[in-house]
Amino acid sequence: GAVVSQHPSWVICKSGTSVKIECRSLDFQATTMFWYRQFPKQSLMLMATSNEGSKATYEQGVEKDKFLINHASLTLSTLTVTSAHPEDSSFYICSASSLADTQYFGPGTRLTVL
Amino acid sequence: DAKTTQPPSMDCAEGRAANLPCNHSTISGNEYVYWYRQIHSQGPQYIIHGLKNNETNEMASLIITEDRKSSTLILPHATLRDTAVYYCIVRVGGGNQGGKLIFGQGTELSVKP
Numbered sequence: 503g504a505v506v507s508q509h510p511s512w513v514i515c516k517s518g519t520s521v522k523i524e525c526r527s528l529d530f531q532a533t534t535m536f537w538y539r540q541f542p543k544q545s546l547m548l549m550a551t552s553n554e555g556s557k558a559t560y561e562q563g564v565e566k567d568k569f570l571i572n573h574a575s576l577t578l579s580t581l582t583v584t585s586a587h588p589e590d591s592s593f594y595i596c597s598a599s600s601l602a603d604t605q606y607f608g609p610g611t612r613l614t615v616l
Numbered sequence: 617d618a619k620t621t622q623p624p625s626m627d628c629a630e631g632r633a634a635n636l637p638c639n640h641s642t643i644s645g646n647e648y649v650y651w652y653r654q655i656h657s658q659g660p661q662y663i664i665h666g667l668k669n670n671e672t673n674e675m676a677s678l679i680i681t682e683d684r685k686s687s688t689l690i691l692p693h694a695t696l697r698d699t700a701v702y703y704c705i706v707r708v709g710g711g712n713q714g715g716k717l718i719f720g721q722g723t724e725l726s727v728k729p
Contacts, residue, residue: 536716536717545721546719547719548717549626580655593657595659597659598715600661604665606662607659609658609659610659612657
């Protein structure tokens with residue numbers, strides 16, 4: 503199957519700082535990338551959908567000014583958590599698909615905000 | 617959006633077939649059934665998907681009922697490494713949103729020696 507990577511795999515930051523997470527499709531061009539968040543013992547929650555070269559579409563209740571998404575190329579999307587607080591601590595997972603095809607997921611990024 | 621219903625947990629003996637059911641009674645004619653699994657602290661792994669016909673690949677088989685209101689994922693010879701949460705998802709949307717996936721709670725499969 504297609505390979506999606508994320509970097510970093512884990513990050514610890516201080517409250518009030520910003521954190522950037524990268525999502526890359528390694529062997530295919532991703533026209534659409536998705537960002538999910540998963541709290542302990544819960545299912546994945548879709549945060550936003552981004553298409554290359556377009557503004558992201560955010561799910562209801564997700565603050566677009568707090569979670570900045572950039573999808574500048576067909577192989578890279580970034581999620582920036584701005585002014586992070588402890589309640590933003592979570593497992594962030596991206597997925598990528600090509601032309602509405604199957605979504606392939608990255609390994610996830612564990613964010614801990616102190 | 618079509619919703620799915622899965623049992624919260626199942627056990628399976630190692631080497632036996634694991635049959636995971638899923639109900640999706642409100643599925644629309646052009647919606648696919650997707651199965652993913654998530655091993656603890658990892659990203660979900662794609663398993664298989666189908667529209668109407670039964671599908672098989674190297675990982676599993678997918679049996680979809682004729683009325684498409686339910687399906688079963690079959691792992692033919694379960695191993696300990698198949699222990700995971702299995703998600704049955706009906707894919708919504710399309711076009712420039714690329715068909716977003718809405719995850720339910722899934723079935724936690726425990727394969728026991």
